[in-house]
Amino acid sequence: MSNRSITLEEKQQAFAELRSVKQLFAERGWFPGTSGNLSVRVGDFDAEQFHFAITASGKDKTIDTPSDFLLVDQTGQPSELTSLKPSAETLIHCEIYRLTGAGAIFHIHSVYNSIISEYFWERKSVPVDGVELIKAFNIWDEDAHIEIPIVSNFAHIPAIVPEVTDRIDSKIPGILLRKHGIYAWGANAFEAKRHLEAFEFLFEYVYKMELLQR
Ligand SMILES: CSC[C@@H](O)[C@@H](O)C(=O)COP(=O)(O)O
Numbered sequence: 001m002s003n004r005s006i007t008l009e010e011k012q013q014a015f016a017e018l019r020s021v022k023q024l025f026a027e028r029g030w031f032p033g034t035s036g037n038l039s040v041r042v043g044d045f046d047a048e049q050f051h052f053a054i055t056a057s058g059k060d061k062t063i064d065t066p067s068d069f070l071l072v073d074q075t076g077q078p079s080e081l082t083s084l085k086p087s088a089e090t091l092i093h094c095e096i097y098r099l100t101g102a103g104a105i106f107h108i109h110s111v112y113n114s115i116i117s118e119y120f121w122e123r124k125s126v127p128v129d130g131v132e133l134i135k136a137f138n139i140w141d142e143d144a145h146i147e148i149p150i151v152s153n154f155a156h157i158p159a160i161v162p163e164v165t166d167r168i169d170s171k172i173p174g175i176l177l178r179k180h181g182i183y184a185w186g187a188n189a190f191e192a193k194r195h196l197e198a199f200e201f202l203f204e205y206v207y208k209m210e211l212l213q214r
């Protein structure tokens, strides 16, 4: 088990990485109404002990301030003394890291991901058939069929966690919260961004295809 403390350099590097992703996603309008949260893991990974940098709760993610991020541990508690509050959804990040060992997790709300999660709610997953962007998930089969899991969106975040535990699919680096948004992850920020962009493309594709086929 690794319990060494995080160095200042590691922390600054993680915050800088989050800042650049935050700026990019803000330019795309991916943080409406202060929604969304971002995290990157810092230091070594052990399913029982790890740290990550995460956005502070309730901030306007379209502007940069000196208090946008903080470090937390695998239980979601701040790793150092701070007046900042971690994202309200930190426990979902904790569980995704614990289960996947990912290096970065990005959460955004969009109209497409919210509508599609409701449209396919009874099925509990969004089906996608043979669309090229599935390859962004390292799934290379021709005409691949994937199902993107959808879980409940309870107001009490800890109640969502067991559903995340049950429904995470090791082949699909993302999970939808009903009428809420997408969590996408990857081995690092580069990969998590690629996955998030692919999910958003696929949600728009499925939405428009469903409309056309009516
Ligand atoms: C303000 S609406 C969005 C929030 O309720 C929540 O879903 C969200 O994504 C942001 O929460 P935050 O605590 O800022 O990380």
Ligand SMILES: [Zn+2]
Pocket: 035, 036, 037, 089, 107, 109, 180, 181
């Ligand atoms: Zn959210």
